[in-house]
Amino acid sequence: MAEAERNMHASRLVFVDEVDRDHFLPQELRDSTHIRFGKLAPGHDVPPVIAATLTKLVERITYAKAPDIDLLHAIILTYKSYASSHELLTALIERFQTGGSLEYEEPEDSVMIKFRVLNALKLWVTSGYVDFFDDLSLRDALFGFLKSIAADDSDEPLVKLAIAVSTAYEKTADRFSGPSADAEAYFTSGHHREDSPPPPLLPADFAVVRSLFDLDPLEVARQLTLMEHSAYCRIRLTELMGCAWSKAGREDNSPNVLSAIELFNGISCLFRDAIVSEADVGTRAQAIEFALRVAEGCAKLNNVSSTLAIIASLSATPIHRLKQTWALVEATKRNVRIRANLEALISNEGNYKAYRKMLNKVDPPAVPYLGMWLTDLTFLEDGNPDTTDEGLINFAKYDLIAKVLGDVRQFQLMRYQLVPVELVQDFISGQLKSALDEEEAYRRSLAVEPRTRPAPDINQIADENVKLKETVRALNRKVASLESANKHLESDISSLSSVVSTIRMQLADLAAVHALRNPAAPAAPDQEPTSHEALSPIAPDAAIIRLAGAHHDRASQAYLISAAPSQNPPSGAEDDPVDASASGSGGVSTAADGAGPASSSSARVSHSGFLKKQSGGKTSKWQKRWCVCRDDHLYYYKSQSDSKPAGVVVLHGCTVQAVDKSVWGKDCAFEIYHEQRRTYRFFAADDDERATWMAAITSQTD
Known part of the structure; x- marks a missing residue:
């Protein structure tokens, strides 16, 4: 082109x-x-x-x-x-x-x-x-x-x-x-700066060195930097792929990553153990100041890893709890300032925001904090699939991983212009091998600075005594209130027991009446009614008992509703279509038609005929039922020929209202509901029939 x-x-x-x-x-x-x-x-x-x-x-x-x-x-x-x-x-x-x-x-x-x-x-x-x-x-x-x-x-x-x-x-x-x-030689052969290295800062006689604090803090920072940078440069980028350092076989697949992590943790323990090993509070304060100087020297050498390790040791529980020691350290403003600056640099707030900003500006050589990149790689590996749904390599994932690996590699290329001092590095390595475990370090911390309790404050004790007495009085009042409530509860239980006895007697009387009227075993109840409308074992023609409890005066009463009507079997069957020729005007049989329960009962029938009734919730099917509205009740039968109803609706206190087609998907629908009972749903053949039924039912609800 x-x-x-x-x-x-x-x-x-x-x-x-x-x-x-x-x-x-x-x-x-x-x-x-x-x-x-x-x-x-x-x-x-x-x-x-x-x-x-x-x-x-x-x-x-x-x-x-x-x-x-x-x-x-x-x-x-x-x-x-x-x-x-x-x-x-x-x-x-x-x-x-x-x-x-x-x-x-x-x-x-x-x-x-x-x-x-x-x-x-x-x-x-x-x-x-x-x-x-x-x-x-x-x-x-x-x-x-x-x-x-x-x-x-x-x-x-x-x-x-x-x-x-x-x-x-x-x-x-x-x-x-x-x-x-x-x-390994490939990873430890980076370029050197051209300027000459500074001369080491060593004691005249190294044989007198007994502890870390006998060395110059800046030289300790230099040797720690060389040790950490060497461990960092040995890491192969393949060891960082697939989170190999955290999975089975990590000793073989990521040995250099594990070595770098071990060195970081060892440096943190090195300063912790050295501080808690000093019995004198003044010497411990000087040890913490020494650690701060080393951390400051590491920061100036762009050795963020060792800086973070040292600050982490000072924040560990065995050191953090040494209040007397820290009081001496923080008496010097320079110590406070150094610690605050270093903590701000390595803070993990905002996913190491300050540290990342510094890292983008720093010129190698440097020793970055490896843990941040391990966290980044873990999120990228675990949060993204290796392939797409189409089976393609998900290179959007690997491009992000490559950017992290590129950052890691960037700081492996430039070497420090510092003189390695084997005596110092060997001494530090020996101290790393004898690190204390967490439990022993904490035990030594308690030994050099035991827990102390402040002397009791008489005024504070007096105030607590007053509060305690007030609490006791409040509890006594609560107990008296509960005892009074318990007496009222016992009275309520006695009243309810009396009501239950009365109801049981009435039920026994009704059972006896039913046995005289219908000695044969009752037919199985209709499967349609729910728990609110299902008939009792003596239904359908036994009286229905309704209880009404008064909340405030704790009184209860029972009253009887007239027995359900029976029917003379008509010629029609349940599945016959309902039309005007078979059931009178509008497909509804009334008392004037001479069929149904009105023709065989002396009670006043307000209305009767076929309706479709919903058997349960809105998704349940609609079933055709022969319905009779009379004496404050709506009885419905499986067929016009049945002598006993499948269920009954007590109309007293109910409300009837028309329902739009958009609610149930049915024309000419209406519902009967009560505030304390269930709602019944029906639909008629047309709007006139629905109006007739609603008027009949309304007349029976008072």
Whole structure:
């Protein structure tokens, strides 16, 4: 593509967020089955890859017209999470051999694609050299490929680049000290600053050194910095992938991460143990001041890890509780200021906001706090899937991981210009090996500064005595109130017992009456009524008992409602359709029709006929029932021929109202409800029939 065409595409990409992205992007930068792109970031000409297959990732980093260098770096840092070293090398070689054959490529693009592949290999062998050192078969495959290019002298620029890749490998290999060296040398051979190191600050006779406090605090800070930075630089980036340091097999998969963590914890214990081992309060105060000076020296050397370890030791319970010691330390304003500044720097508030800000500005060499990055990686690994729903590599996840790994790697490249002092480092290492456990450290803290109780305050005791007497009086009043309430409760129980006895007598009388009227066993009750309307064992033609309790005067009464009517069986059946010809006007049989319970009972019938009744909640089915409204009750039967009702509604105190179709989905619906009982739902054949029923029922509710 000509330069003018490339500029045209770049200018179009500026408007990606405002219009359809794919309308302006070239074909190779559009979503497809095997690759997906994200939103265009400010200041970038091409969108980032968020998901793809390994083949598509390799294609993307070797595009002839728009290679993605950031993506190449991210792949080299993270590829072992989704591919092996041989798979990546094979994909690059295949791209070299087939470049220019894709539908969006032109034949002349093949030369540029080959250059892209060789440049990718050059970056890999320099920044990821340890991959080839650990796997000799991978190195042999690489050099076999490079030799095949050199053997073809038809394209001199490609041959020169292939030789350059080989040379880059050899220069990186020169960092090793010989055949017996291992990959550790690669990680401990960073660049040094050109300025001369400061001379060590050592006592004239090191033999007099008995404790950490016999050394110069600045020199202790320097040696701690060298020890921590060495441990930090030994960490391979592969040890940080997949949270390997926290999973089974971590000793084999992340040995250097575990060593760095162990050293950090050891430094914290080193200062804690040294302080609690001093019996004299003045000496302990000087020990804390020494620790603050060392922490300050570490901070000036950009050794955040040791600074945090020391401040953490001063905040540990065995040291924090030493009030007498801290009173002497904080008598000096400089000590207070140093501690406050260091605590503000390493505070974890806002996810280490202040520390991250400092880290972005600091120039290496430095020893970062590894724990922050381990936390970041844990959130990225556990909070995001490895693949998308389509089975693509979730590269949005690995791109974020690559940024963290890049930050880690950044501070492994520059070495400190400090003189290692083996005597000091060996002394510190010996102290680390004899660290106390938490329980012993706390025991020693109690031994040097026991718990103390303040002398009793007579005035405070007197005030507490007054409050205690007031509490006792309040409790006595509460007891008297409860005793009074208990007497009232006993009276209520006696009254209720009397009411229950009366009800039982009335039930016995009713049972006897029923036995005389109907000696045969009663039919099984209808399955439809709920607990509020189901008939008792002596129903349906026994009297129904209704209890009404008065709350304030604690009195109760029982009254009887007339027995349910029986019917003479008519000719109609329950399933027969209800129409005007069979049931009178509007499909309703009344007393005037000469059928139903009104014709066989001397009681006054207000209305009768067929209705549809809902058997339960709003989702229950509607069932056709023969209904009779009479004597303050609404009786409903399974069929017009039944002699005993399936249920009965006591209408006294009820309200009847029409219900719109939008509520139940039924025309001509109405409901009968009572504030203290259940609600019954019916619907009639038409609006006139509903009005007739509502008027009949209303007349019976008073």
